[in-house]
Amino acid sequence: MQAIRIGICGFGTVGGGTFNVLQRNSNEIARRTGCPIVVEQIAMRRTNPNCNIGNTMTTDDIFEVANNATIAVLVELIGGHQPAMDLIMTAIKNGKHVVTANKALIAEHGNEIFAAARANNVIVSYEAAVAGGIPIIKTLREGLSANNINWLAGIINGTSNFILTQMRDHTRAFADVLQEAQQLGYAEADPTFDVEGIDAAHKLTILASLAFGIPLQFSKCYTEGISQITAEDVTNAEKLGYRIKHLGLTRRTPDGIELRVHPTLIPEKCLIANVHGVMNAVLANGDAVGSTLYYGAGAGAEPTASAVVADLVDVVRDLALDSDSRVPSLAFQQGALSDSPVLPMSQITTAFYLRMMVRERPGVLAQVTRILGERGISIEAIQQQEHHCEPVPVIILTRPAKEQFMNEAIVAIEALADIAGEVTRIRVEELDS
Numbered sequence: 358m359q360a361i362r363i364g365i366c367g368f369g370t371v372g373g374g375t376f377n378v379l380q381r382n383s384n385e386i387a388r389r390t391g392c393p394i395v396v397e398q399i400a401m402r403r404t405n406p407n408c409n410i411g412n413t414m415t416t417d418d419i420f421e422v423a424n425n426a427t428i429a430v431l432v433e434l435i436g437g438h439q440p441a442m443d444l445i446m447t448a449i450k451n452g453k454h455v456v457t458a459n460k461a462l463i464a465e466h467g468n469e470i471f472a473a474a475r476a477n478n479v480i481v482s483y484e485a486a487v488a489g490g491i492p493i494i495k496t497l498r499e500g501l502s503a504n505n506i507n508w509l510a511g512i513i514n515g516t517s518n519f520i521l522t523q524m525r526d527h528t529r530a531f532a533d534v535l536q537e538a539q540q541l542g543y544a545e546a547d548p549t550f551d552v553e554g555i556d557a558a559h560k561l562t563i564l565a566s567l568a569f570g571i572p573l574q575f576s577k578c579y580t581e582g583i584s585q586i587t588a589e590d591v592t593n594a595e596k597l598g599y600r601i602k603h604l605g606l607t608r609r610t611p612d613g614i615e616l617r618v619h620p621t622l623i624p625e626k627c628l629i630a631n632v633h634g635v636m637n638a639v640l641a642n643g644d645a646v647g648s649t650l651y652y653g654a655g656a657g658a659e660p661t662a663s664a665v666v667a668d669l670v671d672v673v674r675d676l677a678l679d680s681d682s683r684v685p686s687l688a689f690q691q692g693a694l695s696d697s698p699v700l701p702m703s704q705i706t707t708a709f710y711l712r713m714m715v716r717e718r719p720g721v722l723a724q725v726t727r728i729l730g731e732r733g734i735s736i737e738a739i740q741q742q743e744h745h746c747e748p749v750p751v752i753i754l755t756r757p758a759k760e761q762f763m764n765e766a767i768v769a770i771e772a773l774a775d776i777a778g779e780v781t782r783i784r785v786e787e788l789d790s
């Protein structure tokens with residue numbers, strides 16, 4: 358059968374991994390597709406020492422690949438917004454299918470990209486954009502398609518998970534571990550994308566659209582990173598039977614969709630609380646299947662290449678189909694997308710962990726509990742910790758309460774004369790069905 362010719366744009370970690378997997382597993386891949394996949398051209402700024410590309414044609418102009426008439430599929434692995442957006446749109450207009458790992462682009466411009474792909478009867482696939490080697494896009498688009506998805510919770514930024522794991526296991530400070538994560542190559546080019554939650558918010562935005570059939574709405578995702586988490590919070594959580602994880606969480610409620618990324622206390626007995634280091638995991642709860650958990654490497658050359666190449670296999674299998682017969686880009690038919698609103702954070706209900714520094718005066722805790730009680734916030738546990746000097750740390754675990762009331766309570770608590778500094782607030786999720 359005739360070979361399918363592809364072009365790879367971007368030949369760094371993932372580009373090199375993709376090339377190597379395609380070469381090494383070419384026979385097995387051809388048994389699956391029914392025809393060989395041949396790398397016709399690579400656009401690269403520099404050579405990749407991990408790859409032997411032989412006499413494969415190269416260029417330093419990515420648009421040469423998008424305009425190369427022999428190429429059927431363009432693999433976009435340069436990342437970022439521009440020129441990646443122009444590259445993808447050019448390829449689509451030229452009738453090429455696109456495989457991309459670009460989470461920022463899909464989360465922020467996916468609606469436009471998918472519309473262009475439909476208009477030009479081409480496929481845009483993006484399995485590698487979320488959770489690296491875990492086939493979570495395929496799972497949501499196909500494997501769980503019988504279900505009403507209730508909620509999803511994911512550890513979808515390996516760098517944050519690596520940092521939190523190191524802070525817990527070795528009582529290390531945040532900044533120190535971040536530096537190591539950068540040296541190990543886990544972090545994004547701009548590590549604030551990892552530690553301030555933006556990378557996870559891109560990925561969660563995509564997962565929420567696939568789970569609930571809503572348009573991509575990155576700007577509505579509540580985004581909080583781990584940079585304010587202290588080693589003390591990590592230890593306190595441990596003592597209370599929880600772990601702090603940086604979670605992306607999306608849930609269907611009668612009022613709308615929750616879409617939020619933030620540090621979260623989760624019970625240590627949950628499987629997902631035991632996902633350590635740079636690994637990723639996504640817990641998906643559907644009405645028919647119940648809870649299902651997907652675990653694996655969220656980054657790295659070959660785990661991510663595994664997702665890119667799986668997309669290539671799917672594209673080759675679907676070449677003969679038209680847009681209406683293919684699996685829809687966002688899992689639901691275009692005309693059937695829901696206008697369910699994304700809820701503002703103030704309307705979301707969770708339990709809370711609070712840490713505050715309190716002066717040793719009679720009645721201070723009574724004032725704090727009164728403020729919570731007046732706003733209908735019930736206390737699950739309260740603990741004044743041993744401390745050699747004033748002020749002393751006080752930890753409170755609450756029962757579920759609306760964020761809006763907790764915001765008001767925190768303002769009132771911080772205004773008390775005997776509270777020093779700001780109140781730390783971390784949301785708590787039990788992740789039961």
Ligand code: HSE
Nearest residue numbers: 514515516544545656
């Ligand atoms: N910086 C990302 C992470 C890489 O740490 O998970 C994969 O998207």
